[in-house]
Each structure stands twice: as structure tokens, then as C-alpha cells.
Amino acid sequence: METSRRPDHEPATPSPGGGSPQARAEPVLAGRTALVTGAAGGIGRACALALAAAGAHVHVVDRAGEAAKRLAEEIGGTPWVVDLSDPAVVDTLPAGADVVVNNAGLQHVAPVHEFPPDRFALIQRVMVETPFRILRRTLPGMYERGWGRVVNISSVHGLRASPYKSAYVTAKHALEGLSKVVALEAAEHGVTSNCVSPGYVRTPLVENQIADQARAHGISEADVVGRVMLERSAVKRLIEPADVAEAVLWLCGPHTGHITGTSLSMDGGWTAN
Numbered sequence: 072m073e074t075s076r077r078p079d080h081e082p083a084t085p086s087p088g089g090g091s092p093q094a095r096a097e098p099v100l101a102g103r104t105a106l107v108t109g110a111a112g113g114i115g116r117a118c119a120l121a122l123a124a125a126g127a128h129v130h131v132v133d134r135a136g137e138a139a140k141r142l143a144e145e146i147g148g149t150p151w152v153v154d155l156s157d158p159a160v161v162d163t164l165p166a167g168a169d170v171v172v173n174n175a176g177l178q179h180v181a182p183v184h185e186f187p188p189d190r191f192a193l194i195q196r197v198m199v200e201t202p203f204r205i206l207r208r209t210l211p212g213m214y215e216r217g218w219g220r221v222v223n224i225s226s227v228h229g230l231r232a233s234p235y236k237s238a239y240v241t242a243k244h245a246l247e248g249l250s251k252v253v254a255l256e257a258a259e260h261g262v263t264s265n266c267v268s269p270g271y272v273r274t275p276l277v278e279n280q281i282a283d284q285a286r287a288h289g290i291s292e293a294d295v296v297g298r299v300m301l302e303r304s305a306v307k308r309l310i311e312p313a314d315v316a317e318a319v320l321w322l323c324g325p326h327t328g329h330i331t332g333t334s335l336s337m338d339g340g341w342t343a344n
């Protein structure tokens with residue numbers, strides 16, 4: 072089972088100019104401002120790096136204060152240390168973003184009859200209500216300027232269900248719906264709205280789950296990835312955060328004005344089943 076970061080037969084994403092993302096990116100977002108939630112770690116951090124490398128000023132929104140500040144300093148962005156489980160904090164965030172990446176999220180695994188209602192409500196707040204409020208706040212500016220890109224980080228679980236993930240699956244399906252409504256409303260203003268919907272991505276959250284499950288089931292980490300997590304995926308490898316970020320960046324680029332109201336599945340064939 073393949074679990075290495077990059078298998079030998081699959082080269083890293085070609086980089087036209089070579090070198091780091093910062094060195095190779097075309098400045099397609101020069102003069103634009105991006106707001107990324109959950110930007111201090113995992114997929115959000117990769118998105119912030121990619122958008123900044125493409126020239127955007129990035130608002131790094133996360134409750135992890137130190138990491139958010141470090142990243143903002145690294146990319147010349149602005150940190151916003153807020154807890155997005157309080158939807159009212161959205162009113163304190165900048166309204167002037169041209170690009171919004173709704174990414175912050177969390178998981179809780181339990182059968183419905185044991186699922187803590189508070190936890191269910193928290194997940195809907197962070198992953199549905201807060202994205203709605205952020206869009207409610209930022210869309211008018213995009214409409215005024217006649218250009219905008221909304222990218223909602225959904226999941227294969229926005230398109231398919233799995234047991235024990237009721238709150239997460241509910242929230243991601245809702246986010247897919249919100250994204251489509253925004254696409255319909257925003258089209259006449261030059262604003263697109265899409266989801267990027269990955270399978271399992273190699274973030275610290277997932278790497279910890281692999282180790283835990285290997286211990287719990289008494290199987291190897293490779294078997295946890297291949298047989299448990301990626302059972303329904305044809306590609307038996309985790310996705311890298313940078314690959315998700317490249318998809319996000321592409322949706323924010325110059326050739327995607329007709330791509331709206333859709334989900335870009337990055338699930339190794341999971342939804343082909």
C-alpha cells in the first residue's frame with residue numbers, strides 16, 4: 072500500500088518556473104485581497120500560501136493565534152485571531168475580500184443516537200452559518216467591483232455519506248447547497264462560487280487519525296489508509312494539501328469565469344462508485 076508523500080511514479084506537480092510555489096506562481100491575483108478561514112494549518116495554510124504566491128494580500132483567519140500570526144508574517148498578510156464558532160465575530164472581519172475561501176472545519180465521529188447535540192450545533196455553526204455570514208458580508212463588495220471568487224472547501228462528504236459523521240456530512244451537504252445558491256445570485260456580478268471536494272488529505276488531523284486507528288485495530292498505518300480510509304477511493308493515496316490549494320488557485324484564476332455552482336471532486340474516484 073502506497074502511503075509515501077510522493078510515489079516514485081508520480082512526479083510533483085510541474086512548476087513552470089521551478090523552485091518554491093512563491094517563486095513559480097504567476098501573479099494572477101496581484102492587487103486582489105483574499106480571506107481564508109482556518110488558514111493557520113492544513114489545507115487552509117496551503118491555500119493561503121498559494122494565493123499569496125499568486126499576488127493576493129491574504130487575511131489569515133484562525134483561532135490558532137500564534138500559527139496565524141507566523142503565517143501572516145511569512146506571506147505579508149494580515150492575521151485575524153478569532154473563534155468562528157461565534158458567528159458574530161464575522162462582523163469584525165474585513166468585508167473587502169475579492170476571494171473568499173471558506174475552509175475552517177472540524178470533525179466529530181459518533182453514531183446519531185449518541186451524537187452530542189452541542190457538538191452537532193457547533194459543527195453547523197463553524198461549517199455552515201459562518202460561511203453564510205462571511206459571504207453575506209463580502210459579496211456586496213465583490214458585486215460593486217464586478218469580480219469575485221468564492222471557494223468553499225467541502226469534501227467527498229458533501230457528496231456522499233459515511234456512517235458516524237452525521238454533523239460533518241450534514242454540514243458539507245449544506246455548504247454545497249449554499250455554494251450553488253451563491254453561484255446563481257452572483258453570476259451577473261462577475262462572481263463565481265464553487266466547492267472543492269477532496270477525499271482524505273494529508274493534514275495533521277488525518278495523520279493523527281491514521282496512527283490512532285492503526286493502534287486501535289492492530290493493523291499497519293498503510294492498511295489504515297488503503298483499506299479503511301480509502302476503501303471507496305480508486306486512488307489509494309492521501310491527497311497533499313498543496314494539491315487542493317492548486318485547485319483553489321485555479322478556480323480563482325483567469326480561465327474559470329464559466330465554472331460556477333459546481334463541485335470539483337478530488338476524491339481519487341470515490342464518487343465514481
Ligand SMILES: NC(=O)c1ccc[n+]([C@@H]2O[C@H](COP(=O)([O-])OP(=O)(O)OC[C@H]3O[C@@H](n4cnc5c(N)ncnc54)[C@H](O)[C@@H]3O)[C@@H](O)[C@H]2O)c1
Pocket residue numbers: 108109110111112113114115132133134135153154155156174175176177197224225226227268269270271272273274275276277
Ligand atoms: N483533511 C481532510 O482529509 C479533509 C478532506 C476533505 C475536506 N476537508 C476539509 O478541509 C477543511 C480544512 O481541513 P484540514 O484537514 O486542513 O483541518 P485542520 O484541522 O488541519 O485545520 C483546520 C484549521 O481550522 C481552524 N479552525 C477550526 N475551528 C475553528 C474555529 N472555530 N475558529 C477558527 N478557526 C478554526 C483550526 O485552528 C485549523 O487551523 C475543513 O473544512 C475540512 O472539513 C478536509
